[in-house]
Amino acid sequence: MGDLIKLLRDGLPDEAVLTDPDVIRAYAKDMASFCDAGTAAAVVLPRTVEQVQHVMRTATALRVPVVPQGARTGLSGAANATDGCVVLSLVKMDRVIEINPVDRIAVVEPGVVNAELSRAVAAQGLYYPPDPSSWEQCTIGGNIGTASGGLCCVKYGVTAEYVLGLDVVLADGRLLTTGRRTAKGVAGYDLTRLFVGSEGSLGIVVRAVLALKPAPPEHLALAAEFPSVAAACDAVCEIMARGHAPSLLELMDRTSVQAVNAMGHMGLPESTAALLLAAFDTPDPAADLAAVAELCTAAGATEVVPADSAAESDLLLQARRMTLPALESLKSATMIDDVCVPRSRLAAMLDGTAAIADKHGLLIGVCAHAGDGNTHPVVCFDPDDADEARRARESFDEIMALGLELGGTITGEHGVGVLKKDWLARELGPVALELQRSLKQVFDPLGILNPGKLF
Amino acid sequence: MGDLIKLLRDGLPDEAVLTDPDVIRAYAKDMASFCDAGTAAAVVLPRTVEQVQHVMRTATALRVPVVPQGARTGLSGAANATDGCVVLSLVKMDRVIEINPVDRIAVVEPGVVNAELSRAVAAQGLYYPPDPSSWEQCTIGGNIGTASGGLCCVKYGVTAEYVLGLDVVLADGRLLTTGRRTAKGVAGYDLTRLFVGSEGSLGIVVRAVLALKPAPPEHLALAAEFPSVAAACDAVCEIMARGHAPSLLELMDRTSVQAVNAMGHMGLPESTAALLLAAFDTPDPAADLAAVAELCTAAGATEVVPADSAAESDLLLQARRMTLPALESLKSATMIDDVCVPRSRLAAMLDGTAAIADKHGLLIGVCAHAGDGNTHPVVCFDPDDADEARRARESFDEIMALGLELGGTITGEHGVGVLKKDWLARELGPVALELQRSLKQVFDPLGILNPGKLF
Structure with missing residues (x-):
């Protein structure tokens, strides 16, 4: 390890090679819960391509694993350190x-x-x-x-x-x-x-x-309240089948709405079973919103409230963007799922998720990029309660199984990392998995690039 | 070869395995000029996935090359048969x-x-x-x-x-x-x-x-005449830099315009050095066309003629779609290039192409997907004139070299096939080429899938 640090410093300024244990701890993990991380040998912060090349040449020479990192906001543990690795943080290459x-x-x-x-x-x-x-x-x-x-x-x-x-x-x-x-x-x-x-x-x-x-024109949004998640999903399907092109189409369930209100005093309507947010950045967003409002009402919406300015629309978006942190604040720990299904199966996905929550006696709040069929069920639990923690993990897995059953994928946008690597094999099947491993072998024959992730 | 045919027929209906020399000749080539083709051992026309699997298992067992084909309208020789291969035509799987x-x-x-x-x-x-x-x-x-x-x-x-x-x-x-x-x-x-x-x-x-x-709204098009190709390219850059979203933005040079008129009596304005066609399928295409017309005029257009109906717009498009066959009819042979450059370099690309035509004393007509910077210089020549044929090939290559020099690619949409495989190596460079070959090796370790194409 002395060798590693010395060789790294041969091609990097001293301040770009950090070995302080507190620093190493600070760079150990991304934002995923329940993903193990090891202890890096060093954190390097290169500023040039040549410095990155030096790091990789050194790692290859010494067969040392390298874990690349950005801002560590990932949700699957893909940026987590492994024991003895070099954490390669790219944040200083920011031009x-x-x-x-x-x-x-x-x-x-x-x-x-x-x-x-x-x-x-x-x-x-x-x-x-x-x-x-x-x-x-x-x-x-x-x-x-x-x-x-x-x-x-x-x-x-x-x-x-x-x-x-x-x-x-x-x-x-x-x-x-x-x-x-x-x-x-x-x-x-x-x-x-x-x-x-x-x-x-x-x-x-x-x-x-x-x-x-x-740059598109300023967007305009509306919020529609539904008596059931299924009715909101019907509206989503109608909106997309009629050829509308919303710039966002988001769904928050009752738990999400309540969590956001509790955190941010946003004044969202808590009596609703599902809140649908739609926005348009088209030349005439008010006309598009009016058409969507009609479809929402036809699907059973009890109230449809259009924003009357871009600023008011931004507030609605801010509420939506607050959902994950708000759900995270409900219990001491959360696991955030990321299952994407064909949008025609969204209602089945959300109803199935509610059934999984019931079965396990757990609080699972859901927000979804509904227009994409991409759901984020957030399983809230207490990690010190061993039984609840076990049920949380089981429900997290059952949600992925349901997604696959409905023709979906285990990850719409968060990635596999360490959190879902067992599930990746299940989604891909043996033929694709073998080919994926062979591709990895082509690019990284020594297996030093972020080992233990994906597969 | 008797073995091959017998084994193929074990898993395919008789009428799906063709060995008639005329049929084999008919399936020998796609539409690229000057790309050699070999003589296949058989043409197979499977109707099911299982039949395709049978063909590939047979080919693997006997180490026989397989050349997959669609309608053979390709322009790079990628579908050309090789000696002794199985031509695998997928046209009967058409559901x-x-x-x-x-x-x-x-x-x-x-x-x-x-x-x-x-x-x-x-x-x-x-x-x-x-x-x-x-x-x-x-x-x-x-x-x-x-x-x-x-x-x-x-x-x-x-x-x-x-x-x-x-x-x-x-x-x-x-x-x-x-x-x-x-x-x-x-x-x-x-x-x-x-x-x-x-x-x-x-x-x-x-x-x-x-x-x-x-489905978008009906489109509406305009045609703008320019006194120089460079002025038309300036208009293209302005249109795109101002954030317009035309559903097509096409350029025809004088040679193309004349060829189309000669072939189709389309009545395009032959006095123009460059004809620009723009269309919009937006909610208010007339307004978008008016804005684009102004930009064309500012860039030096001598005349701007908006179509006043979708039908008239379709006629303009038809003229554009006729350009390649029209240029092909000018001389007994053509080579169609497909260089794509950043659109900011489009004028340099077209002026450079004209200079190459002058230098070699050749007729090279150009049409371009101008909005994408994707040019199709068509080198027209007489293959029986050995010197002209040599100059044609040289100019074809010089056009690709110019494209690379301008930060472009040797192929925007026609592919590499056999026509450009020497040039692929030049564009990719040794590191990328080695990786690409390794990927091929992962999927096709025996080298039986369309050998001799790409690399």
């Missing part, structure tokens, strides 16, 4: 290198914070849509590693759809450039997309070319 | 299995013709955007294999963005399922995307889950 309105691209380093990029491109009339809940903290590198989603996805898609090209430092320190700066391109296999969502297991992203959209 | 308006997906077999799918989903108020020029003939399987584009891409993106999941028969006959039916999903590496554009070199796509969009 926005280029914003080009004609080509509608941005070129960034991996440590750029999502919200900072969003603001920088907005200043030029552009829009970088992906907006995970943690957007004020999370980094673009982390977003690429976990293939993040957000509220915008129902209209604008996920991070993967905005990554045009990458510079990647490979396990042995070589630099790979993938993809392109152009709007289109089909030269060879799509290596770029292979890295998106690979959780740092194939290489270290050190630069990204991102696609941008023109 | 649309499901269209689901709530989930906005279609599930199809690979032999479904693009235009037939488009019409089937349109009947349910939905839209499958990818629209290569050959859309009335080409198949979805071929579109996936070559990652096809089209006129719609400037607003709606390419085929890759519409492929959610695949069933693939692997080289050894095993069946792999990738991806999902859901709007989002990040479970493991993105194998789906790896197959898109892989030109049948990794496996045989036997089923695809495709994303659909709501």
Whole structure:
């Protein structure tokens, strides 16, 4: 280990190689509950591509595992340290290198914070849509590693759809450039997309070319109250089947609404079984909202309240964005699930989740990117109560099993990490799993890149 | 070879295994010029997944190469037979299995013709955007294999963005399922995307889950005449930088305009140096066209003619769609290039192409998906004139070199096939090329899947 630190310092400034036990502890974990983490040998904070190459060459020479990290806001343990590893934090590589309105691209380093990029491109009339809940903290590198989603996805898609090209430092320190700066391109296999969502297991992203959209008009939102979750899901299906293009379409169950009110005094209607939030950023959002309001009423909504300004709409969004922390504050621990089903099966998914909560006598609050069929059931429990903790884990697993049964996936946007690796094998099946392992072997023959994650 | 035919017939109906020399000749080539093709041992036309698995198991057992084919409308020779191969034509697997308006997906077999799918989903108020020029003939399987584009891409993106999941028969006959039916999903590496554009070199796509969009409003188009190609490109850059979202933005140079008039009596203005076509399928296309007309005028357009109906707009599109065949009719042979550059470099690309034509004393007509920076220079020549043929090949290569110099790619949407495989290595560089070869090795260790293509 003395060797490791010495060799790392040969190519990095002293202040970029940290071995203080408190620092090492501080960089041990992301935000996932119940995912073990080991003790790193060092935390390195490179500022250049060459420094990252030096780290990987050193790691390869000494066969030391490397765990890449962004802001550690992930929810699956993918950024958790392993014993004796080098934690490779990319947060100091945080330059926005280029914003080009004609080509509608941005070129960034991996440590750029999502919200900072969003603001920088907005200043030029552009829009970088992906907006995970943690957007004020999370980094673009982390977003690429976990293939993040957000509220915008129902209209604008996920991070993967905005990554045009990458510079990647490979396990042995070589630099790979993938993809392109152009709007289109089909030269060879799509290596770029292979890295998106690979959780740092194939290489270290050190630069990204991102696609941008023109800034949309200001959005306008409405809130609709439903007497049942199923009725709200009917409304979601109708809205999407009729060809509407909401910029968000979110569902909060009663537990979520109450939790948000308790935390933020938001004044959401607590009597509702399900609150649906819809927004449009179209040229005439009021007209689109009126059409959606009618569909909500037809599906059984008891009240539909349109916001009358962008500011009021922002308040509704803020309530929605507060849901996860609000649910987390209900009990001393939570497990956040991330099951995505075809939206036609959303009602079955949510009713099934409620049945699982009943069966186990647990509090499970649900918020959902309903337009995408992507649900976040949050299992609330007391980890000191061994029986409740066991039931929490069981219900978490049963929710994933239900998702697969309904033709869905175990993870819509949070990734696999260590939290769901047993389930990944179950979703993929043996043929796909074998191929995935072989791909990993191509990029990382020594198995030093974020070992123990995904598989 | 007797063995091969006998073994193939063990798992396929007699009429699905063809060995007639005329049939074999008929299936030898796609539509690319100057790409060699060999003589297949047999053409097979399976109707089921099991039959495809039987073909691949047989090919693996006998180490016989397999060349998958759709409608053979490709432009890079990717579907060309090799000596002794089995041509595996998927055109009889042509069922649309499901269209689901709530989930906005279609599930199809690979032999479904693009235009037939488009019409089937349109009947349910939905839209499958990818629209290569050959859309009335080409198949979805071929579109996936070559990652096809089209006129719609400037607003709606390419085929890759519409492929959610695949069933693939692997080289050894095993069946792999990738991806999902859901709007989002990040479970493991993105194998789906790896197959898109892989030109049948990794496996045989036997089923695809495709994303659909709501049907847009009727489009409206305009035509703008420019005194120079550079002025037209300035207009393109302005239109895109101002945040407009045209549903197509196409450029035809003078040679293209004249060729289309000669072929179709379309009455396009022949005095123009560059004709720009723009269309919008927005809620108020006339307003969007008016704004674009102003930008065209400011960039130097001498005349701007808006269509006043969807039917008139369709006529303009028809003229554009006629460009490739019209240019092909000018001389006895053509080579069609497919270079895509960042749209900010489009003027440099087109001026450079004109200079290459001058230098070699050749007729090179250009049409371009201008909004995407994707140009199709068509080199027209007489193959019986050895010197002209040599100059044609040289200019074709110089056009690709220029594209790379300008930060572009050698292929925006036509693929690599045999036509550009030397150039693929040049674009990718040694690190990416080595990784791509290793990926091929994972999926096809015996090298029987479409050998000699891509690399």
